[in-house]
Structures are given as C-alpha cells and as structure tokens.
Amino acid sequence: MPRIYQPHALQAGLQLELTPEGARHVQVLRLQPGDGITLFGDPVCGGEWDATVLRMGRSSVEVEVGAHHAVEREPARAVHLAVGMPANERMDWLVEKATELGVASLQPLMTERSVLRLKGERADKKQAHWQAVAIAACEQCGGNRVPLIHPVRSLDDWLRQPAPEGLLRGVLSLAPGSRPLLQVAATDPAAPLLLVHGPEGGLSPQEEQALLVQGFAPVTLGPRVLRAETAAIAALAAIALST
Known part of the structure; x- marks a missing residue:
C-alpha cells in the first residue's frame, strides 16, 4: 500500500x-x-x-x-551524522541511504576541503531538497520518523554551539591509534551516537584536532580508505547490525 x-x-x-x-x-x-x-x-x-x-x-x-x-521501525540506537558534504549527486545519495538505515538527523558541514560550498538562498534550497529526499526515502523504506536535515553550517561555526548532553561522540579517522567504531560504541550501548566525517579528501589535521579537543573520539572502520558517502553508510550499517 x-x-x-x-x-x-x-x-x-x-x-x-x-x-x-x-x-x-x-x-x-x-x-x-x-x-x-x-x-x-x-x-x-x-x-x-x-x-x-x-x-x-x-x-x-x-x-x-x-x-x-502503533508501529515503529526505527533502530534501537539513535545515530546523528555530521558530514562534510560530498559534491554533486553524492550528497543526495548519502541522505537517501542514511535515511533508509535509520539516521536520526544529519548536519551538512562545510570544511576546509569541501568541494561543495553553499550559502544564503542556495544553502536553504539545498536543505529543503535534502529534506524532501529524506521524506521520499521514508515513504519507500517504511520508516515513520523522518530524520531532520539541519541547515548547512561551517565546521567551525558548528563546533561553537554547546555540545548536547548524553551523546557518545566520534570522528571517523585514519590516524594511528584510532579505535574501531563498534568498540567505542560499546562503551555505552544505550547512548545516542554523534558521528562526524569529512568530505572528499577528509578533514584537515587542524579540523580533526579541534574535534578531539571537543571530546570526539577518533574511530575507524578499518584500514581501507572509503569515499566520504561510503564511510557514512558503512558506519550506520555497522551500528544498526550491532544492536
């Protein structure tokens, strides 16, 4: 139906x-x-x-x-994504697949290495477009809770806002010493997770350090270098399958 x-x-x-x-x-x-x-x-x-x-x-x-x-098909654990926007249609694909996997919200970010740069009316139109993509994905996949697509912000501006309480926070990283995502997630299985990842080319060392200072744990999905949109979907799938 x-x-x-x-x-x-x-x-x-x-x-x-x-x-x-x-x-x-x-x-x-x-x-x-x-x-x-x-x-x-x-x-x-x-x-x-x-x-x-x-x-x-x-x-x-x-x-x-x-x-x-009274039926709900949401994941047992809420996962919020903050993503360095990939360019062109890849962001549309990311929003669609993240919605299918039950993402709770998605924060589009502009970072140092972002190809996609959005401001003003263009940013507002893109936000509305991505929200519509999320709605269509929910209509298709059976989800009854449409994820909120936040307004586009720069990473620096986003980090200035007060950090929500009770969230586990991680940043996808290839740096030595990064811990497996599921290992970090298991430290508090009931806590919602906020996960940050960069655009094409990843976050700059300075941006990653700024996130670490704010309490984000460096986490890894393994030794392979994944595309920005692939990394987000792989992380969501791993969390969904582990709960």
Whole structure:
C-alpha cells in the first residue's frame, strides 16, 4: 500500500487534504477514490494510519483517516551524522541511504576541503531538497520518523554551539591509534551516537584536532580508505547490525 508523509495530528474519521507533495505522489500513482493508502508523520501519535482516497482534484487529494497502528521501525540506537558534504549527486545519495538505515538527523558541514560550498538562498534550497529526499526515502523504506536535515553550517561555526548532553561522540579517522567504531560504541550501548566525517579528501589535521579537543573520539572502520558517502553508510550499517 502506498505510504504518504502527512506531518499533522490525525484521528480516525478525519477528512483532510494531503500536502501538495503527498497529493502529487497519489496522482503520479494514478490512485482513484476508494483506494487505500498509509499515512505517517503524525507528530503526536507517531506510527501509521490507514486512509482512503475520497476525492481526486486537479492539484489536490482528499482522504479519510482510518485506524491507527502503533508501529515503529526505527533502530534501537539513535545515530546523528555530521558530514562534510560530498559534491554533486553524492550528497543526495548519502541522505537517501542514511535515511533508509535509520539516521536520526544529519548536519551538512562545510570544511576546509569541501568541494561543495553553499550559502544564503542556495544553502536553504539545498536543505529543503535534502529534506524532501529524506521524506521520499521514508515513504519507500517504511520508516515513520523522518530524520531532520539541519541547515548547512561551517565546521567551525558548528563546533561553537554547546555540545548536547548524553551523546557518545566520534570522528571517523585514519590516524594511528584510532579505535574501531563498534568498540567505542560499546562503551555505552544505550547512548545516542554523534558521528562526524569529512568530505572528499577528509578533514584537515587542524579540523580533526579541534574535534578531539571537543571530546570526539577518533574511530575507524578499518584500514581501507572509503569515499566520504561510503564511510557514512558503512558506519550506520555497522551500528544498526550491532544492536
């Protein structure tokens, strides 16, 4: 059954119009009145809602909400990524696959070696685009909690904000003495994890040192040098499979 993101409080019997994005999705699928869909994104109840298409307009779709199902498919451990943005379509791919693997949030970063440089309106449009990619990935994969894609920030600016409490913090590193990611994660199996990694070319030595000063532990995925987007996905998969 098609899954449509509807970020509003829902209840059985409620009749409402889908968001413009949801309506386009239903129209592309050529659904008709009487067809069933699944809604998710309720900020109060979470889970999923049955719904039935009532009316198809030229640019709108009206549905009636049915039964609620308190089902969640999120990983046992929340993982937040802060990523030196890879260039071109690779960032789109990273957002999509990270969402499929259950990332809790994603912070796009500009670093010394970043190829992709975003500011102002262009940065805002990219953030909105990546959030839409995350929503589409949740519609496809069955996730009911869409990860938050934060506004683009420089690494220096991001490090100036107060560090959240209760997070295990790591930075992917090839430096000698880096500990395996899963070994560090196992020091507090219940704690959410914040993981930083660099763009193409990695973080500069100065940036990595700044993260270490802030309490980020250097962690490794092994001896091979992975692409920026591959490293993020490998880390998420390793954490998901270990819990």
